[in-house]
Amino acid sequence: MYEFSCRKCGHQFEDLVSLAEVEAGEVECPACGSKDVERGFSTFATNGGDSFGGGYTSSGCGSGGFT
DSSP states (O other), rough: EEEEEEEOOOOOOEEEHHHHHHHTTTOTTTTTOOOOEEEEEOOOOOOOOEEEEETTTTOOOOOOOOO
């Protein structure tokens, strides 16, 4: 997951693309269609409950924490 900013129209967006697609310049702005985009880094998000730092529990996990 990367964040992008379009150099043509200024639109900021996120997209789940491979590094190969990014390096090949294949990422397209969804607002204007330009491929002149600048890559940033997106933070990784998790679904559900507290993060490891605040009240993480392993309920529902199998042996070794994997199910």
